[in-house]
Amino acid sequence: MRALLISLILFFSTAALADENILNVYAWSGVIPDFIIQQFEKETGIKVNFSTYDSNETMYTKLRANPRAGYDIIEPSSYYIDRMRRQQMLEPLDKKQLSHYKNINSLFLKTHYDPEDKYSIPFIWGATGIAVNKSAFDPKTITRWSDLWKKIYLNQLMLLNDSREVFSVALITLGRSINETEPKQIKEAYQKLKELLPNVKLFNSDATISILIDEDATLGMAWNGDTFKASLENPHLTFIYPKDGFVIWVDTFAIPRNAPHQTNAYRFLNFMLRADVAKKIALDNNYPTANLAAQNLLPNSIKHNPIIYPSREVLKRGEFQRDMSDVALGVYEKYWEKLKMGS
Amino acid sequence: MKNDNAFKYFSLATTWIWLIIFSFVPYGLVIFASLMSHDTNHLIRLPFTLQNYVELSEPIYIKIFIKSFYIAGISTLICLILGYPFAYTLARMKSRLKGLFILLVIIPFWTSSLIRSYSMIAILKAKGIINSLLLSLGIIHEPIPMIFNNTSVIIGLVYNLLPFMILPLMTNIERLDNRLIDAARDLGANRITTFRKIILPLTMPGMIAGCILVFLPAMTLFYIPDLLGGAKSILLGNLIQNQFLITQHWPLGSATSIVLAILLAVMILIYLQSKRNKKEQDLL
Numbered sequence: 317m318r319a320l321l322i323s324l325i326l327f328f329s330t331a332a333l334a335d336e337n338i339l340n341v342y343a344w345s346g347v348i349p350d351f352i353i354q355q356f357e358k359e360t361g362i363k364v365n366f367s368t369y370d371s372n373e374t375m376y377t378k379l380r381a382n383p384r385a386g387y388d389i390i391e392p393s394s395y396y397i398d399r400m401r402r403q404q405m406l407e408p409l410d411k412k413q414l415s416h417y418k419n420i421n422s423l424f425l426k427t428h429y430d431p432e433d434k435y436s437i438p439f440i441w442g443a444t445g446i447a448v449n450k451s452a453f454d455p456k457t458i459t460r461w462s463d464l465w466k467k468i469y470l471n472q473l474m475l476l477n478d479s480r481e482v483f484s485v486a487l488i489t490l491g492r493s494i495n496e497t498e499p500k501q502i503k504e505a506y507q508k509l510k511e512l513l514p515n516v517k518l519f520n521s522d523a524t525i526s527i528l529i530d531e532d533a534t535l536g537m538a539w540n541g542d543t544f545k546a547s548l549e550n551p552h553l554t555f556i557y558p559k560d561g562f563v564i565w566v567d568t569f570a571i572p573r574n575a576p577h578q579t580n581a582y583r584f585l586n587f588m589l590r591a592d593v594a595k596k597i598a599l600d601n602n603y604p605t606a607n608l609a610a611q612n613l614l615p616n617s618i619k620h621n622p623i624i625y626p627s628r629e630v631l632k633r634g635e636f637q638r639d640m641s642d643v644a645l646g647v648y649e650k651y652w653e654k655l656k657m658g659s
Numbered sequence: 660m661k662n663d664n665a666f667k668y669f670s671l672a673t674t675w676i677w678l679i680i681f682s683f684v685p686y687g688l689v690i691f692a693s694l695m696s697h698d699t700n701h702l703i704r705l706p707f708t709l710q711n712y713v714e715l716s717e718p719i720y721i722k723i724f725i726k727s728f729y730i731a732g733i734s735t736l737i738c739l740i741l742g743y744p745f746a747y748t749l750a751r752m753k754s755r756l757k758g759l760f761i762l763l764v765i766i767p768f769w770t771s772s773l774i775r776s777y778s779m780i781a782i783l784k785a786k787g788i789i790n791s792l793l794l795s796l797g798i799i800h801e802p803i804p805m806i807f808n809n810t811s812v813i814i815g816l817v818y819n820l821l822p823f824m825i826l827p828l829m830t831n832i833e834r835l836d837n838r839l840i841d842a843a844r845d846l847g848a849n850r851i852t853t854f855r856k857i858i859l860p861l862t863m864p865g866m867i868a869g870c871i872l873v874f875l876p877a878m879t880l881f882y883i884p885d886l887l888g889g890a891k892s893i894l895l896g897n898l899i900q901n902q903f904l905i906t907q908h909w910p911l912g913s914a915t916s917i918v919l920a921i922l923l924a925v926m927i928l929i930y931l932q933s934k935r936n937k938k939e940q941d942l943l
Contacts, residue, residue, distance in 0.1 A: 373907075477885070519891060523780075530785065530786045531786065532786075532807075642907055642908070649905055649906045650719070653719055653898070656893045657722050657723060
């Protein structure tokens with residue numbers, strides 16, 4: 317019994333004392349390639365413990381449930397930065413330690429979710445638009461979200477499996493903000509979506525790329541980065557930035573409050589901000605980068621590709637998703653459940 | 660002798676510690692959370708309330724419960740219809756190949772069920788194996804839409820859960836006393852009567868055990884409706900996941916899990932009760 321106790325104590329104390337040169341990174345899966353982490357470890361001698369998540373909610377819930385989880389770097393999307401900074405879950409950033417900060421595209425600075433850019437470093441971004449397979453439908457006939465309601469698309473559409481994204485489509489069509497919190501307007505959007513339902517073939521957010529490539533759906537909502545990736549395999553695919561507006565998001569890096577290895581975290585942030593590093597990442601994951609210096613380094617075929625790098629004019633039609641209260645989110649979720657249960 | 664006792668206590672203690680840490684304590688926490696109020700900053704807060712359970716009586720939630728029971732019920736029925744003859748043949752098999760066949764039933768368990776569900780997509784999709792084959796043979800000219808509907812959900816559930824039906828049925832049928840069947844035949848019962856009056860009642864425990872083992876996971880395997888059904892409806896598994904992760908309403912999510920657990924416990928109790936009644940009848 318005593319031996320057991322001693323070994324237990326030893327086990328936990330080594331875990332607690334392991335405060336050497338390490339960095340705990342918790343990021344979106346599929347965003348940071350392994351070779352970048354290895355390059356960082358080699359250049360700095362810092363050992364990186366790298367773990368991933370596939371939704372903001374998972375990351376947030378984990379940090380909420382255990383504020384001392386020990387992560388030094390997290391990668392929340394814009395609207396989660398909004399929520400986490402208001403709930404004091406983030407460290408304010410000391411930009412003096414970030415010599416490459418100037419590389420960031422100014423389009424993604426001074427945003428409502430972090431007005432003073434105090435907590436977040438924009439890293440990659442994306443927009444939700446309409447993916448069209450040219451061999452099935454003429455992309456010229458689809459310019460706005462409201463076109464998806466046409467009867468000819470019966471049982472054809474793919475929609476993202478995300479309540480707020482789908483409600484945004486209806487809210488935009490009704491001429492409202494995508495950040496509507498009034499239950500009455502959300503209900504109207506729900507009624508509008510009910511009319512769309514016969515056209516819906518499936519909801520999916522994780523496998524959209526293969527669904528588009530394999531033509532299991534030939535029309536629908538998709539992220540520009542995913543559609544671009546799919547278009548490399550299936551050249552019939554194109555992407556439309558709807559005229560009536562669209563959702564735009566940014567994934568950012570942040571340091572959670574009381575992160576144990578903050579010095580290393582700053583070195584990591586500055587490394588990720590380097591143009592050559594951000595370029596390598598952009599070439600690997602094919603998401604549009606928020607790093608302007610890196611964007612300029614990309615080959616012409618990519619940096620002028622209208623799917624992932626549209627003109628500033630097009631981008632201005634985008635609206636950022638904002639955080640909202642749990643009560644408002646609950647209203648969305650209720651109507652989402654009702655929509656899916658067809659009642 | 661003393662050593663024997665030590666071993667007995669040790670193994671009992673491990674089981675109990677395991678149960679307490681990984682089953683009773685988590686369940687206790689879930690019950691506790693289901694009675695608390697919802698709070699944005701701290702996930703749960705006082706005061707204690709029954710509000711979460713009241714909320715679950717709303718029509719939309721009842722609809723989700725009914726739909727989950729329906730899908731799980733159909734899948735269980737299909738598993739039973741497919742699994743019974745299979746298990747029967749397997750159990751009665753004298754051949755040396757029997758071991759091999761049992762192995763073939765078990766082999767799919769060696770791969771994660773999530774991966775197997777993705778492979779079902781590869782088989783069923785528009786450019787999948789079945790459609791490509793039929794197209795190249797000239798049997799069809801347009802791919803048959805086989806995926807993203809209720810049928811593909813049920814195919815996926817049956818495929819994933821069929822072994823849970825076959826294995827308990829097989830062990831049950833193996834124990835069936837052949838002499839009873841011979842006796843029935845000698846007394847003039849035809850095949851159908853023998854099956855109905857002798858085999859079916861005697862294999863009932865195996866059928867019920869199989870049904871329970873299939874029905875329970877069928878209600879909560881949320882990724883199968885998501886992947887194969889195109890996420891077009893919400894089943895209990897998705898509901899609980901959304902309540903915890905999207906709306907951050909831990910008390911409501913906990914209450915949903917508890918109600919599900921209670922419903923399933925009631926079903927098992929009914930089964931045990933019917934078995935006990937039967938035993939009393941047998942004694943009479």
